[in-house]
Amino acid sequence: MLEVSNLACSRGDHRLFSGLSFTLHPGQIMQVQGENGSGKTSLLRTLCGFMSPDEGDILWRGESTRELGEDYCAEMMYLGHLNAIKDELSALENLRISSGLSGVELDEKEAVAALRRMGLKGRELLPTKVLSQGQRRRVALARMLVSKAKLWILDEPLAALDVAAVALIESLLEEHLAREGMVIFTTHQPLQVAGMDMRTLSLS
Numbered sequence: 773m774l775e776v777s778n779l780a781c782s783r784g785d786h787r788l789f790s791g792l793s794f795t796l797h798p799g800q801i802m803q804v805q806g807e808n809g810s811g812k813t814s815l816l817r818t819l820c821g822f823m824s825p826d827e828g829d830i831l832w833r834g835e836s837t838r839e840l841g842e843d844y845c846a847e848m849m850y851l852g853h854l855n856a857i858k859d860e861l862s863a864l865e866n867l868r869i870s871s872g873l874s875g876v877e878l879d880e881k882e883a884v885a886a887l888r889r890m891g892l893k894g895r896e897l898l899p900t901k902v903l904s905q906g907q908r909r910r911v912a913l914a915r916m917l918v919s920k921a922k923l924w925i926l927d928e929p930l931a932a933l934d935v936a937a938v939a940l941i942e943s944l945l946e947e948h949l950a951r952e953g954m955v956i957f958t959t960h961q962p963l964q965v966a967g968m969d970m971r972t973l974s975l976s
């Protein structure tokens with residue numbers, strides 16, 4: 773369970789939000805909404821521990837995420853809106869390295885299978901710099917197929933994806949929630965997650 777209480781966050785002199793509280797239970801998904809610049813990415817990065825809040829507490833299974841440190845990181849997967857993939861490396865190398873850094877060692881067969889499920893058959897060994905924007909996004913999102921993390925924090929996961937890839941991401945979210953996973957995400961596009969308890973958090 774993730775419990776956020778009285779969270780406040782600023783950028784420079786500008787207060788983005790304050791007094792933000794919510795609880796996310798296993799099997800729940802929450803969409804963070806708000807116009808451009810309202811602080812959605814800042815909130816997600818704060819929940820990951822990449823930014824420190826001005827005030828407030830973030831608890832994972834009842835303990836402070838700051839104190840849990842790597843133990844929290846091992847249970848959380850963050851996919852930012854920038855792909856964080858290395859241009860010179862292949863799709864296969866990118867997936868194996870990013871997965872390894874998050875504590876999941878993938879052998880080549882597993883990584884190839886994940887990339888193929890993401891529609892990247894025949895693109896596994898190419899340097900990612902030659903892939904299209906949507907294909908690069910698919911490489912980054914392939915982590916969703918191999919992650920063992922309970923909490924997924926996803927910033928604009930649908931950006932640059934075509935209809936088939938959006939449907940695949942929706943099904944991966946459904947599978948994750950059915951396994952008692954948790955998801956916090958932002959999107960400016962509609963997302964259909966069947967039969968799920970979709971919560972929303974609006975920043976203004």
Ligand SMILES: Nc1ncnc2c1ncn2[C@@H]1O[C@H](COP(=O)(O)OP(=O)(O)OP(=O)(O)O)[C@@H](O)[C@H]1O
Pocket residue numbers: 783784788806807808809810811812813814815
């Ligand atoms: N490093 C920084 N220094 C100063 N201001 C920043 C910095 N990063 C972000 N900001 C500002 O903080 C505000 C919130 O940015 P953030 O990226 O969290 O918004 P967002 O809701 O995710 O926006 P979008 O929908 O456009 O992705 C913006 O006004 C932005 O200009």
